[in-house]
Amino acid sequence: MATKTGLHLFQETxxxxxxxxxxxxxxxxxxxxxxVQSNSPGDYNQLVLDANAFQNNPAADRYTKLxxxxxxxxxxxKLNWKMEGTLAQSAAFLSRISGVTTYNALLKSEMLTHYxxxxxxxxxxxxxxxxxxxxxxxxxxxIFERMTAKAFEFDYSRSIYSTPEQAQVNAWFESAGNxxxxxxxxxxxxRFVDRLNGNYTLTTYSxxxxxxxxxxPLFYGGPLAGWFHRGYNNRNASAARFCGTVGLMLNNANLxxxxxxxxxxxxxxxxxxxxxxxxxxxxxxxxxEPEKGLNYAFSAAQCMIxxxxxxxxxxDFSLVNFVTEEGAYGSESPGQPKSLLGVIQTLQGFLNGSxxxxxxxxxxxxxxxxxxxxxxxxxxxxYASPGNIAFDSWFALPNLYYQNAGVKSNxxxxxxxTSPYPASTRNCGPHSGWKxxxxxxxxxxxxxxxxxxxxxxxxxxxxxxxxxFLPISNKVFGDQPFALQATAGSGLAVTFSIVSGPxxxxxxxLTITGAGEVKVRxxxxxxxxxxxxxxxxxxxxxxxxxxxxxxxxxxxxxxxxDTTLNxxxxxxxxxxVSFQIAEGPGSINGSTYTLSGLGTVKIRAxxxxxxxxxxxxxxxxxxxxxxxxxxxxxxxxxxxxxKAVLTPEFAEPDLTNGQYExxxxxxxxxAEWNAAAIGTPKTxxxxxIRFNQPVKEFMxxxxxxxxxVELVSLTDNKQLTREFIIxxxxxxxxxxxxxxxxxxxxxEIEAYGY
Numbered sequence: 001m002a003t004k005t006g007l008h009l010f011q012e013t014x015x016x017x018x019x020x021x022x023x024x025x026x027x028x029x030x031x032x033x034x035x036v037q038s039n040s041p042g043d044y045n046q047l048v049l050d051a052n053a054f055q056n057n058p059a060a061d062r063y064t065k066l067x068x069x070x071x072x073x074x075x076x077x078k079l080n081w082k083m084e085g086t087l088a089q090s091a092a093f094l095s096r097i098s099g100v101t102t103y104n105a106l107l108k109s110e111m112l113t114h115y116x117x118x119x120x121x122x123x124x125x126x127x128x129x130x131x132x133x134x135x136x137x138x139x140x141x142x143i144f145e146r147m148t149a150k151a152f153e154f155d156y157s158r159s160i161y162s163t164p165e166q167a168q169v170n171a172w173f174e175s176a177g178n179x180x181x182x183x184x185x186x187x188x189x190x191r192f193v194d195r196l197n198g199n200y201t202l203t204t205y206s207x208x209x210x211x212x213x214x215x216x217p218l219f220y221g222g223p224l225a226g227w228f229h230r231g232y233n234n235r236n237a238s239a240a241r242f243c244g245t246v247g248l249m250l251n252n253a254n255l256x257x258x259x260x261x262x263x264x265x266x267x268x269x270x271x272x273x274x275x276x277x278x279x280x281x282x283x284x285x286x287x288x289e290p291e292k293g294l295n296y297a298f299s300a301a302q303c304m305i306x307x308x309x310x311x312x313x314x315x316d317f318s319l320v321n322f323v324t325e326e327g328a329y330g331s332e333s334p335g336q337p338k339s340l341l342g343v344i345q346t347l348q349g350f351l352n353g354s355x356x357x358x359x360x361x362x363x364x365x366x367x368x369x370x371x372x373x374x375x376x377x378x379x380x381x382x383y384a385s386p387g388n389i390a391f392d393s394w395f396a397l398p399n400l401y402y403q404n405a406g407v408k409s410n411x412x413x414x415x416x417x418t419s420p421y422p423a424s425t426r427n428c429g430p431h432s433g434w435k436x437x438x439x440x441x442x443x444x445x446x447x448x449x450x451x452x453x454x455x456x457x458x459x460x461x462x463x464x465x466x467x468x469f470l471p472i473s474n475k476v477f478g479d480q481p482f483a484l485q486a487t488a489g490s491g492l493a494v495t496f497s498i499v500s501g502p503x504x505x506x507x508x509x510l511t512i513t514g515a516g517e518v519k520v521r522x523x524x525x526x527x528x529x530x531x532x533x534x535x536x537x538x539x540x541x542x543x544x545x546x547x548x549x550x551x552x553x554x555x556x557x558x559x560x561x562d563t564t565l566n567x568x569x570x571x572x573x574x575x576x577v578s579f580q581i582a583e584g585p586g587s588i589n590g591s592t593y594t595l596s597g598l599g600t601v602k603i604r605a606x607x608x609x610x611x612x613x614x615x616x617x618x619x620x621x622x623x624x625x626x627x628x629x630x631x632x633x634x635x636x637x638x639x640x641x642x643k644a645v646l647t648p649e650f651a652e653p654d655l656t657n658g659q660y661e662x663x664x665x666x667x668x669x670x671a672e673w674n675a676a677a678i679g680t681p682k683t684x685x686x687x688x689i690r691f692n693q694p695v696k697e698f699m700x701x702x703x704x705x706x707x708x709v710e711l712v713s714l715t716d717n718k719q720l721t722r723e724f725i726i727x728x729x730x731x732x733x734x735x736x737x738x739x740x741x742x743x744x745x746x747x748e749i750e751a752y753g754y
Contacts, residue, residue, distance in 0.1 A: 002455050006155045007249060008313055008447070009096075012455040017097045020044065020446060030446040037412070039421035041393075041434040043443020047090040050442075051103060054087035058106050061087040063146065065139075066120040072130045077138035081146040082430045086439050089149050092157040093442040104160045107153070112165065115150065116172040123175040135183035136235030144180050144242040145438040147173075148306075151245050152440065170250055177246030180239045181258045188231065188265070195261075202328065210329055218272065218280035218293065219357035219377060220364055223330050229278035232270035234296050236262070237303035238438065244307045248314050259307055263319050266304055267340065268326045273333035275342035277301060283359035283377075290359035290374065291381040291389075294350055298391040299428065301343050302437035305398045308340055312401050312458060317525030317532055320401050323497040325504050334504045334513060337497055341402055344395050348410040351379045351392055352417035381426065388422035390433045396448040397436075403452050412450070462531040465490040469522040469536040477545040477612045481511040486522040490530040497521045499537060515544045515612045544614050547573040551605040551618040558627030559598055559683065559728070567591045569605035573613045580604045582619060585730060597683055597730045598624050626728070632752035635682045636734075681732040682753035687712060687724040690748040694718050695738055703733035 003011040019026025021044045028035055033042035054061050063084035066073060073079065088110055091103040115121055123129050133140055154169055161169060185196070193201040206228060213227035244259025246252065270278040279300045283293040308319035323339045326332065349355035358364040360375040367375070374382045381387040395411045409415040425432075431439030441447055469486040484505075486494045496505050499521045502514030510520065519539045526532040552568040568591070569577045579588050582604045585597030593603065602621045609615035687700055699713035711731075712724045736749060 002457050004313065006158075007152065007245065007310060009155070010455060010457065013447075013451070014097065016451070016454065017446070021097060023098055030443060030449060036445075036449075037421070039423050041390075041421075041443065041445055043434060043446035046432075046434075047094055047442045047446075050087045050090035051094045054091045055103055055106060058088070058110050061085060062110065062114050064114075067118070069120060069128070072128055073133070073139070075133065075137040075140075079139040080142040081139060082142065083439070085146055085150055085153065086431070086435075089153040089156070090442050092153045095160075096156045104157070107157050108160055108165070111150075111154065111169065116169055121172075121176075123172075123179040129179055131182050131186065133183055134187055135180065135239040136187065136231075136233060140183060141235035141238045144176075145238040145440075147176055147180075148238070148242045148245050149438065149440050151242070151249060155249065173246050174250055174252060174255075177243055177250070177252065177255045180243045180246075181255055184236060184239045184243065184262060185258065187236065188262070191228070191231070216281040216284040217361075218276050218278070219283075220360050220362075222280070222357065223272040223276065225272075225278040225281040226329055228329050229270055229272075229331060230281065232262075232266045232300075233279055234300035234303060234437075237266065237300045237307075240266075241303045241307045245310055248310050256311075260311070260319065263304055263307055264322060264324075266300075267322055267338055267343075268324055269328055269331050270300070271333075271338045271343060272327070272331050273336045273338075275338055275346040277343060277347075278331075280377075284361075288383045289381070290377060291379065291384070291387075293359060294347075294377050294379060295389065295391070295426075295428070298347060298389070298394070299437045301340075301347060302391070302394045304340060305344070305394065306437070306440065309397055309401065315458075315462075315527050315529070317401075317458070317527075318495075320398070321495075321523060321525040321532070323495075323523075325498065326506060335498065335500075335502065340398065341404065341407075344398060344402075344407060345404075348392055348395065348407065348415075350377050351389075351419075352410055352415050353378070354417065384426060386422060386424040386426050388419075388425055390421055390425040391428065391437075393434065393445055393449070394436050396445055396451070400448060400451055400455075400457055408450075408452060458526075458532075462526065463490070463529060465492075465524060465526070465530045465533045467494060467522050467524055467533045467536040469494075469538055472520065472538050472540040474541045474543065475512055476543045477512060477515045479512055479542075481509050484508045484510055484520065484522070486536065488524040488530075488533055490524065490526075490533070492524055492527060492530065495523050495525070497523065502542065512542055515542045517541055544609065544612055545573070547571055547575070547607065547613045547616045549577060549605050549607055549616050549618040551620050554603070554620045554622040556623045556625055557595055559595055559624050560627035562595055562627070564592050564594050567593055567603065567605070569618065571607040571616065573607070575607045575610065575613065577605050577607050580606065583621075585624065595624055596681060598626060598728045600624075632685060634750045635684070635753045636749060636751045681730045682751075683728045684731045684751050684753040685726060685728045686750075686752040687726065688748075688750040688752070689722050689736070689746065691720045691745045692747050693745045694720060695745050698736065698738045700724075701735040701737060702729065702731045703735075708735060 005011055005014065018024040020029040021031055022028045030036055030041060031044040034040055061084055063081045065079045088107060092107055095101060095103045135141060151173055158166060189195045190203060191206045193199045193203055210226050210228045215224035215226045217224055240259050240262035243255050247255030247259055272278065277297040277300055279296040280293040282296045283290055286292050312320045320340060323337045325334050325337055346355065357377045358375045359377050364372050364375065379389045392411050395407055399407045406415065410418060413420055427433055428437055434443060434445065435441055436444045466489050467486055484496050488494050496508055498505055499519040501518030502512065502516050503518045504511050504513055517539060519537055522536045524533040550570050554565065557565065567579050571577050579591060581588055582602040584599050584601030586601055587594045587596060600621060600623055602619055604617055604619050606617040607615065694717055696717050697715050700711040701708040702711050711726060711729065714722065731751065731753065734751060
């Protein structure tokens with residue numbers, strides 16, 4: 001069972017630190033540069049150098065920039081708290097691990113006299129520490145950053161202080177923690193209707209600020225970060241980290257709640273789909289700093305990692321396990337869960353090449369190979385020296401919880417696509433990149449690197465628990481949102497997330513967003529008493545919804561009076577409706593029906609199915625009746641008749657079947673008028689043929705599709721003129737068929753139509 005001895009210290013890890021430092025047997029690691037792998041940091045040797053420097057000149061390590069101020073602390077970057085205190089922290093850690101006590105008197109004196117007892121750092125003094133300042137302004141965020149490091153220093157060396165002295169230091173940290181909360185909440189509360197009570201409805205102030213503020217891309221073609229997202233930045237994250245650290249150190253529930261509230265908002269509103277952080281936007285407007293956004297994103301992420309792991313070490317896993325699809329103004333991510341682990345993996349992707357993004361406002365494909373390489377976001381700044389970062393080493397800390405093999409292989413630079421640690425690395429601000437964001441740790445790999453599996457930090461000695469997740473019946477797309485029901489054996493609150501499928505979750509309310517299979521997960525992160533519960537997944541199906549077509553009725557029409565009609569139909573799904581003729585004459589173009597003949601017409605209105613809806617259709621029937629008397633005209637007047645020998649398919653015609661059978665040895669001829677001669681199809685109701693000499697046998701055919709169909713025929717004619725009254729029939733191509741050169745006996749053919 002791991003025994004906790006500090007904010008991030010355990011008896012078991014302190015034993016390992018002694019081995020890594022070579023103080024006891026067990027194998028050195030991260031003591032000297034390169035003792036683990038090429039260019040791995042010599043964290044321990046460096047902290048020994050820092051501790052000795054502190055002992056030699058403690059005054060050089062003091063933060064004194066506020067001592068001469070007689071007014072309220074202004075927003076001024078010249079007052080930023082930078083490196084001061086780094087040496088003292090190294091001395092405190094070294095004293096604890098090595099047992100060397102020579103630094104202790106100096107550590108206590110510096111803390112009590114120049115920090116706790118310094119009137120310039122009295123955070124209860126409202127005249128000096130204005131409650132209307134901003135947490136993310138200079139110098140306040142740097143003060144909260146370095147105050148976190150001072151809290152770690154005190155945590156390492158607490159045993160050297162008497163009980164009254166400890167109470168004095170605790171009170172000082174608590175006043176500073178309260179101040180960080182005041183500034184943080186003052187900045188964020190106006191964004192929401194009732195943030196402190198969980199009502200995250202956006203205020204008019206938020207909406208106007210977001211609308212009026214410029215939007216900046218995270219990378220070329222990427223999401224746009226506006227005012228709303230940029231408020232959850234690395235600076236406010238530093239304040240939240242300090243607030244939570246003090247809350248845990250002093251068991252202050254109010255400070256803990258404030259820090260956790262910020263964390264959950266950070267993941268909701270500052271993390272975009274794909275787990276891209278809003279701080280990636282910071283390259284925009286800085287053409288010679290293409291890596292600036294990535295640097296800030298690492299910093300913001302590490303602040304949240306430090307906070308989440310501080311709670312996890314204390315037995316609260318709600319931050320490290322938090323998963324959401326919620327957001328605002330583009331940070332919503334339906335079907336793409338966002339989490340701290342997801343942020344870590346995305347940031348590692350920039351360094352291993354799986355994330356290929358460019359810090360440019362122009363299409364990178366239009367750039368030369370050289371210029372495109374300069375704007376590739378990959379952790380190597382072509383304009384800086386040294387240009388390479390090792391900020392991914394910070395992820396050794398959260399992997400103590402996640403135990404993710406991919407995260408480990410990446411922070412050790414052993415994963416595909418990663419480069420070895422550089423000989424020289426770029427700093428994080430004024431601090432060595434090997435010490436974590438803000439120089440918070442004596443050496444992040446010395447403390448946490450390759451510790452996975454060596455110590456059970458999170459579960460030993462706790463009570464197991466299980467989740468009872470009530471079944472979910474199958475649904476239909478369009479069903480109303482419903483509440484998920486699950487309880488944990490511990491009685492602790494259960495959280496829900498979508499593993500896969502078309503749905504979203506807000507709290508315990510599930511909303512269906514499409515048809516398909518949905519997998520929902522119920523989780524319980526555990527606490528100081530209970531282990532995390534095994535996740536419980538439930539899968540249910542969402543069927544496609546039925547839809548209906550509403551087709552406006554059609555009244556009967558009159559041929560010759562009505563020419564077209566507009567078809568009107570709508571689908572209940574809102575999808576586009578198409579129209580087809582199911583029966584009868586006429587044609588359709590889009591939603592316009594054109595009349596062409598008499599009879600009953602049936603029109604079908606159809607809507608295709610899609611991912612969420614079944615197909616549907618409706619039909620309407622109406623009659624096309626003769627209109628007012630129409631004067632028919634000879635549609636063949638002035639037309640040229642074309643004589644042609646019939647093709648072989650007419651060699652054996654049979655009149656009884658609509659074809660003509662000639663006498664043996666006779667030659668078939670045809671007179672035909674094709675569509676080019678007649679033009680637009682006409683409705684024909686009378687045919688007249690006149691002969692010079694009577695023709696005994698003949699017939700008229702009309703073309704239907706690729707077939708010729710009989711109109712009229714005669715087998716025993718003895719007259720010079722024959723007239724045929726036929727039902728109104730659409731004719732586009734007309735053919736006369738005779739026998740034994742009868743075409744020479746035809747004097748005229750007339751077809752009356754309209």
